Amino acid sequence: MPKAYQVYQRVLQVGRVFLNRPKADDREVASSLLELDQANFALFAREVGINSSKHLRYTVLPLACLQPPIGPVLHQMLAAGASFAEAQKLLSRYRKRTLGLAELQRAAQEHTWRALLAARRATPDWANRPVWIFPVDKRARAYEGLNPTIAEELVRRYSQPGELVVDPMAGKGVVVQKAQKLGRQAWGSDIAGDGRLVQTLDVAALVEALGEEVADLLVLHPPTFAWFVRNVFDARVEDPPEADYTNWLSQHLGYALPVLKRGGRLVLIVRPEHKPRPLVRQEGILRWAFVAPLELLLSEHELEPVCYHLAVSEDGKEDWSIFVGRKP
Ligand SMILES: C[S@@+](CC[C@H](N)C(=O)[O-])C[C@H]1O[C@@H](n2cnc3c(N)ncnc32)[C@H](O)[C@@H]1O
16 A cells, blocks of 8 residues: 555544544544644654654645545545655645646546646646647757657547557657556657657558557647758649648648547647748638648548647747547
Protein backbone atom coordinates (compact mmCIF):
# COMPACT_ATOMS: atom_id res chain seq x y z
CA MET A 1 0.00 0.00 0.00
CA PRO A 2 1.38 3.51 -0.80
CA LYS A 3 3.07 5.15 2.17
CA ALA A 4 0.93 8.29 2.44
CA TYR A 5 -2.24 6.26 2.20
CA GLN A 6 -0.99 3.88 4.90
CA VAL A 7 -0.46 6.84 7.23
CA TYR A 8 -3.84 8.31 6.25
CA GLN A 9 -5.67 5.07 7.05
CA ARG A 10 -3.78 4.50 10.28
CA VAL A 11 -4.58 8.01 11.53
CA LEU A 12 -8.30 7.43 11.00
CA GLN A 13 -8.21 3.93 12.47
CA VAL A 14 -6.40 5.08 15.61
CA GLY A 15 -8.70 8.13 15.71
CA ARG A 16 -11.79 5.92 15.86
CA VAL A 17 -10.39 3.99 18.82
CA PHE A 18 -9.13 7.18 20.52
CA LEU A 19 -12.56 8.81 20.24
CA ASN A 20 -14.34 5.54 20.97
CA ARG A 21 -16.51 5.99 17.90
CA PRO A 22 -16.00 2.75 15.95
CA LYS A 23 -18.85 3.42 13.50
CA ALA A 24 -18.04 7.06 12.61
CA ASP A 25 -17.09 7.72 8.98
CA ASP A 26 -13.71 9.20 8.00
CA ARG A 27 -14.95 12.76 7.83
CA GLU A 28 -16.65 12.63 11.23
CA VAL A 29 -13.54 11.13 12.83
CA ALA A 30 -11.23 13.72 11.26
CA SER A 31 -13.36 16.73 12.22
CA SER A 32 -13.84 15.46 15.80
CA LEU A 33 -10.09 14.99 16.13
CA LEU A 34 -9.49 18.54 14.93
CA GLU A 35 -11.80 19.79 17.69
CA LEU A 36 -9.68 18.20 20.46
CA ASP A 37 -7.85 20.56 22.80
CA GLN A 38 -4.09 20.83 22.50
CA ALA A 39 -3.25 18.34 25.26
CA ASN A 40 -5.59 15.66 23.93
CA PHE A 41 -4.45 16.26 20.38
CA ALA A 42 -0.84 15.73 21.48
CA LEU A 43 -1.90 12.49 23.20
CA PHE A 44 -3.59 11.35 20.03
CA ALA A 45 -0.53 12.19 17.91
CA ARG A 46 1.61 10.11 20.26
CA GLU A 47 -0.87 7.26 19.94
CA VAL A 48 -0.53 7.36 16.14
CA GLY A 49 3.25 7.44 16.46
CA ILE A 50 3.67 10.68 14.49
CA ASN A 51 6.12 13.17 15.95
CA SER A 52 4.73 16.23 14.24
CA SER A 53 1.20 17.04 15.35
CA LYS A 54 1.36 19.91 12.80
CA HIS A 55 1.44 17.39 9.96
CA LEU A 56 -1.65 15.73 11.41
CA ARG A 57 -3.49 18.99 12.09
CA TYR A 58 -2.72 20.83 8.88
CA THR A 59 -2.29 18.08 6.30
CA VAL A 60 -3.67 14.62 7.05
CA LEU A 61 -6.88 15.45 8.91
CA PRO A 62 -7.97 18.39 6.71
CA LEU A 63 -7.60 16.07 3.69
CA ALA A 64 -9.85 13.53 5.39
CA CYS A 65 -12.41 16.28 6.14
CA LEU A 66 -12.83 17.28 2.50
CA GLN A 67 -16.37 17.06 1.18
CA PRO A 68 -17.40 15.66 -2.21
CA PRO A 69 -16.76 16.24 -5.03
CA ILE A 70 -13.08 17.08 -4.45
CA GLY A 71 -12.56 14.92 -1.33
CA PRO A 72 -13.13 11.50 -2.92
CA VAL A 73 -10.97 12.47 -5.92
CA LEU A 74 -7.97 13.31 -3.72
CA HIS A 75 -8.54 10.22 -1.53
CA GLN A 76 -8.51 8.11 -4.71
CA MET A 77 -5.16 9.66 -5.66
CA LEU A 78 -3.71 8.96 -2.21
CA ALA A 79 -4.84 5.33 -2.46
CA ALA A 80 -3.15 5.11 -5.87
CA GLY A 81 0.18 6.44 -4.60
CA ALA A 82 0.03 10.25 -4.45
CA SER A 83 2.00 11.88 -1.64
CA PHE A 84 0.42 14.30 0.85
CA ALA A 85 2.37 17.16 -0.74
CA GLU A 86 0.97 16.31 -4.19
CA ALA A 87 -2.59 16.06 -2.86
CA GLN A 88 -2.20 19.44 -1.15
CA LYS A 89 -0.82 21.14 -4.25
CA LEU A 90 -3.65 19.80 -6.38
CA LEU A 91 -6.18 20.93 -3.77
CA SER A 92 -4.69 24.41 -3.68
CA ARG A 93 -4.89 24.67 -7.47
CA TYR A 94 -8.44 23.41 -7.43
CA ARG A 95 -9.36 26.07 -4.87
CA LYS A 96 -7.68 28.78 -6.91
CA ARG A 97 -9.63 27.45 -9.90
CA THR A 98 -6.52 26.87 -11.96
CA LEU A 99 -7.42 23.16 -12.14
CA GLY A 100 -10.90 21.92 -12.89
CA LEU A 101 -12.69 19.00 -11.28
CA ALA A 102 -12.98 17.07 -14.56
CA GLU A 103 -9.23 17.35 -15.11
CA LEU A 104 -8.52 16.11 -11.58
CA GLN A 105 -10.99 13.23 -11.91
CA ARG A 106 -9.31 12.17 -15.14
CA ALA A 107 -5.86 12.39 -13.54
CA ALA A 108 -7.08 10.27 -10.61
CA GLN A 109 -8.41 7.60 -12.95
CA GLU A 110 -5.39 7.62 -15.23
CA HIS A 111 -2.80 8.06 -12.44
CA THR A 112 -1.38 11.09 -14.23
CA TRP A 113 -1.51 13.72 -11.48
CA ARG A 114 2.28 14.14 -11.54
CA ALA A 115 2.20 15.18 -15.17
CA LEU A 116 -0.59 17.56 -14.26
CA LEU A 117 1.59 19.14 -11.60
CA ALA A 118 4.62 19.32 -13.89
CA ALA A 119 2.68 20.98 -16.69
CA ARG A 120 1.04 23.45 -14.31
CA ARG A 121 4.40 24.25 -12.78
CA ALA A 122 5.62 25.34 -16.18
CA THR A 123 2.67 27.64 -16.88
CA PRO A 124 -0.21 27.61 -14.46
CA ASP A 125 -3.50 26.72 -16.08
CA TRP A 126 -2.17 27.11 -19.60
CA ALA A 127 -4.38 24.43 -21.16
CA ASN A 128 -7.61 25.82 -19.72
CA ARG A 129 -7.23 29.18 -21.43
CA PRO A 130 -8.85 30.05 -24.76
CA VAL A 131 -5.37 30.32 -26.28
CA TRP A 132 -2.82 27.79 -25.03
CA ILE A 133 0.29 29.64 -23.95
CA PHE A 134 2.86 26.90 -23.65
CA PRO A 135 6.39 26.79 -22.21
CA VAL A 136 9.22 27.12 -24.72
CA ASP A 137 11.16 24.00 -25.74
CA LYS A 138 13.99 25.14 -27.99
CA ARG A 139 15.09 21.60 -28.92
CA ALA A 140 11.69 20.73 -30.40
CA ARG A 141 11.46 24.14 -32.08
CA ALA A 142 14.76 23.62 -33.87
CA TYR A 143 13.37 20.81 -36.03
CA GLU A 144 9.74 22.03 -36.23
CA GLY A 145 8.92 19.40 -33.63
CA LEU A 146 5.78 19.39 -31.58
CA ASN A 147 6.27 20.97 -28.17
CA PRO A 148 6.25 18.07 -25.64
CA THR A 149 3.79 19.86 -23.32
CA ILE A 150 1.33 20.25 -26.19
CA ALA A 151 1.84 16.63 -27.30
CA GLU A 152 1.05 15.36 -23.81
CA GLU A 153 -2.03 17.54 -23.43
CA LEU A 154 -3.44 16.42 -26.79
CA VAL A 155 -2.93 12.72 -26.05
CA ARG A 156 -4.48 13.11 -22.60
CA ARG A 157 -7.48 15.07 -23.86
CA TYR A 158 -8.32 13.10 -26.94
CA SER A 159 -7.56 9.47 -26.09
CA GLN A 160 -8.13 7.04 -23.26
CA PRO A 161 -5.69 4.60 -21.65
CA GLY A 162 -5.33 1.43 -23.72
CA GLU A 163 -6.43 3.11 -26.96
CA LEU A 164 -4.25 3.19 -30.07
CA VAL A 165 -2.64 6.52 -30.96
CA VAL A 166 -1.18 6.73 -34.47
CA ASP A 167 1.20 9.47 -35.64
CA PRO A 168 2.32 8.89 -39.26
CA MET A 169 4.48 12.06 -39.46
CA ALA A 170 6.04 11.42 -36.08
CA GLY A 171 9.44 13.12 -36.55
CA LYS A 172 11.43 12.30 -33.42
CA GLY A 173 8.41 10.60 -31.85
CA VAL A 174 7.29 12.97 -29.09
CA VAL A 175 3.63 11.91 -29.50
CA VAL A 176 4.62 8.23 -29.32
CA GLN A 177 6.62 8.86 -26.15
CA LYS A 178 3.82 10.78 -24.45
CA ALA A 179 1.19 8.24 -25.52
CA GLN A 180 3.23 5.38 -24.04
CA LYS A 181 3.83 7.36 -20.86
CA LEU A 182 0.07 7.88 -20.49
CA GLY A 183 -0.70 4.18 -20.94
CA ARG A 184 -1.86 4.28 -24.56
CA GLN A 185 -0.73 1.98 -27.34
CA ALA A 186 1.24 3.95 -29.87
CA TRP A 187 2.40 3.75 -33.48
CA GLY A 188 4.76 6.31 -34.92
CA SER A 189 6.14 6.45 -38.45
CA ASP A 190 7.84 9.07 -40.58
CA ILE A 191 9.39 9.20 -44.03
CA ALA A 192 12.63 9.90 -42.14
CA GLY A 193 11.97 7.59 -39.17
CA ASP A 194 14.89 6.28 -37.14
CA GLY A 195 13.54 2.69 -37.23
CA ARG A 196 13.36 2.42 -33.43
CA LEU A 197 10.65 4.50 -31.74
CA VAL A 198 9.54 5.80 -35.17
CA GLN A 199 9.26 3.40 -38.13
CA THR A 200 10.47 4.54 -41.55
CA LEU A 201 7.38 4.83 -43.73
CA ASP A 202 5.82 7.19 -46.24
CA VAL A 203 2.35 8.17 -45.04
CA ALA A 204 1.10 7.04 -48.46
CA ALA A 205 1.83 3.45 -47.35
CA LEU A 206 0.23 3.77 -43.90
CA VAL A 207 -2.98 1.83 -44.60
CA GLU A 208 -0.95 -0.97 -46.13
CA ALA A 209 1.14 -1.17 -42.95
CA LEU A 210 -1.62 -0.80 -40.33
CA GLY A 211 -4.91 -1.68 -42.00
CA GLU A 212 -8.13 0.33 -42.07
CA GLU A 213 -10.02 1.71 -39.05
CA VAL A 214 -7.59 0.65 -36.33
CA ALA A 215 -6.67 3.94 -34.63
CA ASP A 216 -8.63 5.67 -31.88
CA LEU A 217 -6.59 8.87 -32.20
CA LEU A 218 -4.79 9.95 -35.34
CA VAL A 219 -2.29 12.78 -34.84
CA LEU A 220 -1.15 14.45 -38.02
CA HIS A 221 1.58 17.05 -37.74
CA PRO A 222 2.66 17.71 -41.32
CA PRO A 223 5.61 19.85 -42.40
CA THR A 224 4.99 23.58 -42.26
CA PHE A 225 4.32 25.81 -45.23
CA ALA A 226 7.87 27.16 -45.03
CA TRP A 227 9.28 23.60 -45.23
CA PHE A 228 6.92 22.78 -48.08
CA VAL A 229 8.03 25.81 -50.12
CA ARG A 230 11.68 24.88 -49.59
CA ASN A 231 11.36 21.14 -50.18
CA VAL A 232 8.29 20.27 -52.24
CA PHE A 233 6.88 23.25 -54.11
CA ASP A 234 7.68 23.29 -57.79
CA ALA A 235 7.68 26.86 -59.13
CA ARG A 236 6.94 25.57 -62.63
CA VAL A 237 3.52 24.45 -61.44
CA GLU A 238 0.92 27.15 -62.07
CA ASP A 239 -0.81 27.04 -58.68
CA PRO A 240 0.47 29.58 -56.14
CA PRO A 241 2.35 27.84 -53.32
CA GLU A 242 -0.46 28.50 -50.84
CA ALA A 243 -3.02 26.59 -52.86
CA ASP A 244 -0.49 23.90 -53.62
CA TYR A 245 0.31 23.46 -49.93
CA THR A 246 -3.37 23.02 -49.15
CA ASN A 247 -3.67 20.38 -51.89
CA TRP A 248 -0.57 18.65 -50.60
CA LEU A 249 -1.91 18.60 -47.03
CA SER A 250 -5.26 17.38 -48.23
CA GLN A 251 -3.63 14.53 -50.14
CA HIS A 252 -1.60 13.46 -47.08
CA LEU A 253 -4.63 13.69 -44.83
CA GLY A 254 -6.40 11.48 -47.36
CA TYR A 255 -3.62 8.88 -47.04
CA ALA A 256 -3.83 8.82 -43.25
CA LEU A 257 -7.57 9.07 -42.54
CA PRO A 258 -8.55 5.50 -43.50
CA VAL A 259 -6.61 4.13 -40.50
CA LEU A 260 -8.90 6.04 -38.13
CA LYS A 261 -11.84 4.15 -36.62
CA ARG A 262 -15.35 5.51 -37.07
CA GLY A 263 -15.94 7.73 -34.05
CA GLY A 264 -12.15 8.16 -33.65
CA ARG A 265 -10.50 11.57 -33.27
CA LEU A 266 -8.18 13.34 -35.66
CA VAL A 267 -5.79 15.96 -34.30
CA LEU A 268 -4.33 18.04 -37.10
CA ILE A 269 -1.56 20.45 -36.17
CA VAL A 270 -0.51 23.13 -38.62
CA ARG A 271 1.37 26.38 -38.45
CA PRO A 272 -0.57 29.25 -39.91
CA GLU A 273 1.28 31.43 -42.39
CA HIS A 274 1.22 35.06 -41.31
CA LYS A 275 3.09 36.81 -44.08
CA PRO A 276 0.83 39.15 -46.06
CA ARG A 277 -0.40 37.54 -49.26
CA PRO A 278 -2.15 39.01 -52.28
CA LEU A 279 -5.90 39.19 -52.22
CA VAL A 280 -7.71 36.68 -54.41
CA ARG A 281 -11.28 36.42 -55.60
CA GLN A 282 -12.84 33.17 -54.49
CA GLU A 283 -16.48 32.29 -54.99
CA GLY A 284 -17.17 35.95 -55.56
CA ILE A 285 -15.55 37.01 -52.29
CA LEU A 286 -12.33 38.95 -52.09
CA ARG A 287 -10.18 37.36 -49.39
CA TRP A 288 -6.63 36.70 -48.39
CA ALA A 289 -5.34 33.69 -50.25
CA PHE A 290 -3.95 32.18 -47.09
CA VAL A 291 -6.52 33.11 -44.52
CA ALA A 292 -7.22 29.65 -43.23
CA PRO A 293 -5.88 26.70 -45.17
CA LEU A 294 -7.26 24.45 -42.48
CA GLU A 295 -10.87 25.23 -43.27
CA LEU A 296 -10.30 24.72 -46.98
CA LEU A 297 -8.56 21.48 -46.32
CA LEU A 298 -11.08 20.09 -43.88
CA SER A 299 -14.05 20.94 -46.03
CA GLU A 300 -12.78 18.26 -48.41
CA HIS A 301 -12.81 15.51 -45.80
CA GLU A 302 -15.84 14.40 -43.88
CA LEU A 303 -15.00 15.25 -40.30
CA GLU A 304 -17.18 16.59 -37.53
CA PRO A 305 -15.43 19.49 -35.80
CA VAL A 306 -14.79 18.86 -32.09
CA CYS A 307 -12.47 21.67 -31.07
CA TYR A 308 -10.04 24.22 -32.45
CA HIS A 309 -7.09 25.20 -30.25
CA LEU A 310 -4.67 28.02 -30.83
CA ALA A 311 -1.31 27.44 -29.17
CA VAL A 312 1.33 30.15 -28.77
CA SER A 313 4.68 29.78 -27.00
CA GLU A 314 5.39 31.93 -23.96
CA ASP A 315 8.01 33.91 -25.88
CA GLY A 316 5.55 34.50 -28.75
CA LYS A 317 7.90 33.03 -31.37
CA GLU A 318 6.00 29.83 -32.16
CA ASP A 319 2.37 29.12 -32.80
CA TRP A 320 0.21 26.23 -33.93
CA SER A 321 -3.38 25.86 -35.04
CA ILE A 322 -4.77 22.59 -33.79
CA PHE A 323 -7.93 21.22 -35.31
CA VAL A 324 -9.68 18.31 -33.63
CA GLY A 325 -12.30 16.43 -35.58
CA ARG A 326 -14.29 13.22 -35.25
CA LYS A 327 -14.73 10.68 -38.00
CA PRO A 328 -18.46 10.05 -38.32
C1 LIG B 1 6.41 19.08 -38.48
S1 LIG B 1 7.34 17.60 -38.57
C2 LIG B 1 6.63 16.58 -37.34
C3 LIG B 1 7.45 16.61 -36.12
C4 LIG B 1 7.00 15.67 -35.03
N1 LIG B 1 5.63 15.91 -34.63
C5 LIG B 1 7.95 15.82 -33.86
O1 LIG B 1 7.58 16.49 -32.88
O2 LIG B 1 9.06 15.32 -33.90
C6 LIG B 1 6.75 16.89 -40.06
C7 LIG B 1 7.30 15.53 -40.34
O3 LIG B 1 6.68 14.99 -41.51
C8 LIG B 1 7.60 14.12 -42.13
N2 LIG B 1 7.15 13.85 -43.50
C9 LIG B 1 7.19 14.66 -44.59
N3 LIG B 1 6.65 14.02 -45.65
C10 LIG B 1 6.25 12.81 -45.21
C11 LIG B 1 5.60 11.69 -45.84
N4 LIG B 1 5.28 11.72 -47.12
N5 LIG B 1 5.32 10.60 -45.08
C12 LIG B 1 5.67 10.55 -43.76
N6 LIG B 1 6.29 11.58 -43.13
C13 LIG B 1 6.56 12.69 -43.86
C14 LIG B 1 8.91 14.86 -42.03
O4 LIG B 1 10.02 13.97 -42.13
C15 LIG B 1 8.79 15.50 -40.62
O5 LIG B 1 9.44 14.71 -39.65
